[in-house]
Amino acid sequence: MSWLPEVASNLASKVDGVLWFITIISLIFFIIISTFLIYFAIKYRRRGDDEETPYITGNLTLELIWTVIPSILLMVIFVYGFVVFKDMRTPPKEATEINVVAKQWLWQFEYYNGKKTLNELYVQQNRPVKMVMRSDDVLHSFFVPAFRVKQDLMGGRYTQLWFTPTKVGTFQLFCAEYCGTGHSKMLGKVIVLSPEAYDRWEKGEEEEEGVASLSPAERGEQIYANSGCNACHSLDGSKLVGPTFKGLIGGESELEDGEIITADENYVRESILEPQGKTVKGYPPVMPSFKGILSDNDISALIAYMKTLN
Numbered sequence: 001m002s003w004l005p006e007v008a009s010n011l012a013s014k015v016d017g018v019l020w021f022i023t024i025i026s027l028i029f030f031i032i033i034s035t036f037l038i039y040f041a042i043k044y045r046r047r048g049d050d051e052e053t054p055y056i057t058g059n060l061t062l063e064l065i066w067t068v069i070p071s072i073l074l075m076v077i078f079v080y081g082f083v084v085f086k087d088m089r090t091p092p093k094e095a096t097e098i099n100v101v102a103k104q105w106l107w108q109f110e111y112y113n114g115k116k117t118l119n120e121l122y123v124q125q126n127r128p129v130k131m132v133m134r135s136d137d138v139l140h141s142f143f144v145p146a147f148r149v150k151q152d153l154m155g156g157r158y159t160q161l162w163f164t165p166t167k168v169g170t171f172q173l174f175c176a177e178y179c180g181t182g183h184s185k186m187l188g189k190v191i192v193l194s195p196e197a198y199d200r201w202e203k204g205e206e207e208e209e210g211v212a213s214l215s216p217a218e219r220g221e222q223i224y225a226n227s228g229c230n231a232c233h234s235l236d237g238s239k240l241v242g243p244t245f246k247g248l249i250g251g252e253s254e255l256e257d258g259e260i261i262t263a264d265e266n267y268v269r270e271s272i273l274e275p276q277g278k279t280v281k282g283y284p285p286v287m288p289s290f291k292g293i294l295s296d297n298d299i300s301a302l303i304a305y306m307k308t309l310n
């Protein structure tokens, strides 16, 4: 049915099955009950001031019917729901693990081979994956509608989730737990690759192809949008959680201790890798470090992009 999100994981049609089952039962009972309600309201309406209603003490048969039938139905709904729930909570042993860290306001993924990505989760078609998830700060929630999976992430405790993507393509990842100013921008993508394309991605070939076709500034723009900088830094001079990138390079920044520095390439690089080293006056020290997440190439591309914003 097209009014539900696309079905793109092994779990999606099972969840939809339970949803439709409950919806259809509810619909049938809604129709039966409303029909009787309207019919009786008309048939047994009071016709005159002196009309007296009969005194009825109960009807055992009727009461048995409307107790036993709903009880059986509720048990069926419970068992059906539980079977699917158990399946969703039990990752298969062969599932590949991916570590997920959520923080205000980005998603960080780490793969079994040490590879890391930001806001883009790469998975292979028809291979089960298990997300081992935690939060670095407040509650977040990992939600991919096309896979019908949603799970909260917490600080100091791991939560998990699994699915097998069944369709090649790009699917929207949302944070589904209000987590502060940048919540609505805490978006990510799940990129499902065919086994061959995944192989190439794992070896890093995909990335290099991409690099060759874009200028550093263009790549920097992509990193700005995909790595979560846009949740905190504007391009138009307005103040968000952090200072704007407009006119940043070559401009002056006043630091927390009152020192005025001229922002050059090294300052920007340091700000990205060790944001708590020199913090800008008037802003909270909330920027996450991108050490180990953004490569030197990525940082150079970001700097090239910032230079176009002056």
Ligand code: HEC
Pocket: 104, 105, 106, 224, 227, 228, 229, 230, 231, 232, 233, 241, 242, 243, 244, 248, 253, 263, 267, 268, 269, 271, 272, 275, 276, 278, 279, 280, 283, 284, 285, 286, 287, 288, 290, 294, 302
């Ligand atoms: C959670 C919000 C947040 C995110 C995400 C974030 N920053 Fe920041 N950033 C800040 C804040 C707040 C400051 C000011 C305080 C400080 O210097 O740490 C800042 C400061 C900076 C500065 C110094 C700015 C100046 O005016 O001197 C640079 C450069 C910077 N960030 C780059 C980046 C880049 C590049 C990214 C993405 C890869 C990024 N930031 C992601 C919040 C964020």
Ligand SMILES: [Cu+2]
Pocket: 102, 105, 139, 140, 141, 175, 176, 177, 178, 179, 183, 186
């Ligand atoms: Cu969030």
